[in-house]
Amino acid sequence: MRVMRLVIGVFIVLSLLITMSVGCSQPSLPATFVDDMGREVTINEIPQRIVSHVPSITETLFALGLGERVVGVSDYCDYPEEAKLKPSVGNYFNPSIESIVALEPDLVLTDGHSDSIKQLDELEPPITYIVIDPKDIDGIFKDLELLGKVTGTEREAEKLIEDMQDSIAHIIALVEGAPPVRVLYIIDATDPTLPWTAGPGSFVDWLITMAGGENIAAEAQGAWVQFSIEQIVSSDPEIIILPAKHGTAFTSPEVLKGNPAWREITAVKQGRIRIIDGDLVDRSGPRIVQGLEEMARIIHPELFE
Numbered sequence: 001m002r003v004m005r006l007v008i009g010v011f012i013v014l015s016l017l018i019t020m021s022v023g024c025s026q027p028s029l030p031a032t033f034v035d036d037m038g039r040e041v042t043i044n045e046i047p048q049r050i051v052s053h054v055p056s057i058t059e060t061l062f063a064l065g066l067g068e069r070v071v072g073v074s075d076y077c078d079y080p081e082e083a084k085l086k087p088s089v090g091n092y093f094n095p096s097i098e099s100i101v102a103l104e105p106d107l108v109l110t111d112g113h114s115d116s117i118k119q120l121d122e123l124e125p126p127i128t129y130i131v132i133d134p135k136d137i138d139g140i141f142k143d144l145e146l147l148g149k150v151t152g153t154e155r156e157a158e159k160l161i162e163d164m165q166d167s168i169a170h171i172i173a174l175v176e177g178a179p180p181v182r183v184l185y186i187i188d189a190t191d192p193t194l195p196w197t198a199g200p201g202s203f204v205d206w207l208i209t210m211a212g213g214e215n216i217a218a219e220a221q222g223a224w225v226q227f228s229i230e231q232i233v234s235s236d237p238e239i240i241i242l243p244a245k246h247g248t249a250f251t252s253p254e255v256l257k258g259n260p261a262w263r264e265i266t267a268v269k270q271g272r273i274r275i276i277d278g279d280l281v282d283r284s285g286p287r288i289v290q291g292l293e294e295m296a297r298i299i300h301p302e303l304f305e
Contacts, residue, residue, distance in 0.1 A: 033146060036139070037112050037131040046152040047107035047128075053095040054111045056283035057132050058083050060144065061109075063160055063286045064153045072103045079279065079287075101127070107150070134284045137168070137206060144286075160286060167289040168210070171296050174303055175212030181299050183213040184227075184237035184267065189251040192259045193229045203288065204281050211296035213239070229261045240267040241298060243278030250278070274298045 030044040051072035052058040058077040061070050067082055076092040077083045087103060090096040097119050100108060108129035110117045120127040130150065134140045141161050148157025185204050189195035198204035199220030208215040216235035217227055242251050253273040256262045267273060276298065280291030297304050 029152075031149070033130070033150060035131040035146070036133040036143065039131065041128060041130050043107075043128070043150050045106070047105075047150070049103065049105045050107045050109065050151075051089060051100050051103055051105040052077065052109040053089055053092055053100075053114070053117075054109065054132070055079065055092065055279070056285040057109045057111065059283065059285040059287060060132075060147060061151075064144075064147065064151065064156045066151055066153065069151070071105060072100060109147075135201070136203075137288070140284050140288060141165075143284075164286060164289050168292060171289075171292050172210055175210075175296055175300055178212045178300050178303060180212060180214040182216055182235060182238045182266075183208050183241060183299060184216050184232060184235070184239070185241045185243075186251055186256075187224065187243065189255055192255060193261065194226045195229075195232075195251075196224060197227045199223055199225045203284060203291075207281055207288075207292050207295045208299070210292055211299050213295070213299040233261070233265060236265060237267045238270075238272060239299060240265075240273045241295075242273065242275050243281065244275045245278055 053074035074092040089099040112131040187196040201223035
């Protein structure tokens with residue numbers, strides 16, 4: 001568990017630094033901020049009409065108590081329930097610029113993966129947008145801090161960060177010393193001989209590690225990779241985790257159980273194929289801590305009895 005202790009130490013130091021920066025830096029507007037794309041964005045007044053077409057960002061805005069200021073979301077923004085009642089600007093991947101303009105926002109929040117959003121710069125006058133695209137837990141905290149400053153909710157952001165840090169520290173302490181468990185997270189097994197899984201650089205990989213697991217794809221060449229059945233059999237995962245949406249797994253456990261190549265894998269033989277809410281582990285918002293707890297309950301259920 002030497003690596004785990006090192007990771008815990010780094011996490012605690014980063015958490016303290018971020019908490020200190022949140023508490024000590026509350027610039028007044030107008031001010032210029034640097035977003036996750038490295039763009040300098042000047043905010044003159046606290047925004048009152050916000051459009052977010054990214055589910056994780058929408059969740060974060062509501063968690064900061066900004067629901068009333070959210071005037072537009074995407075079809076994919078389904079949490080919390082109140083978000084579903086907001087006007088839609090269309091698809092997350094390609095939101096309608098016309099719909100966004102019609103909502104007269106003073107701020108648009110995006111993750112930078114939609115090229116159409118760049119058209120907001122070409123409008124007259126242009127509509128201000130900020131890119132929120134954290135790559136790790138540290139990035140989530142920094143973006144919470146940024147949103148708090150931009151929207152005038154610094155205290156709410158600080159409290160949310162502290163609560164998240166406390167929850168993460170609790171889970172890390174709980175699993176420390178527990179024997180590591182080999183885990184395979186399957187994103188898509190349409191081809192059961194070459195399923196997609198989560199490698200280094202993904203939030204899933206971080207969650208598995210923090211929850212006391214050992215991601216068998218930890219040395220893969222990318223955050224989202226295909227893993228051959230030969231690699232899987234050789235690694236012999238003790239638990240297989242499948243993401244689900246509304247309780248239905250993207251890949252049915254029966255697909256694995258019925259495939260001869262998978263039957264001798266420990267997780268399949270022992271019936272340790274588990275389902276997790278994909279939104280908790282894929283969305284880089286406040287509910288990522290719930291994803292960590294769910295992951296820990298799956299990997300080390302004995303610690304929660």
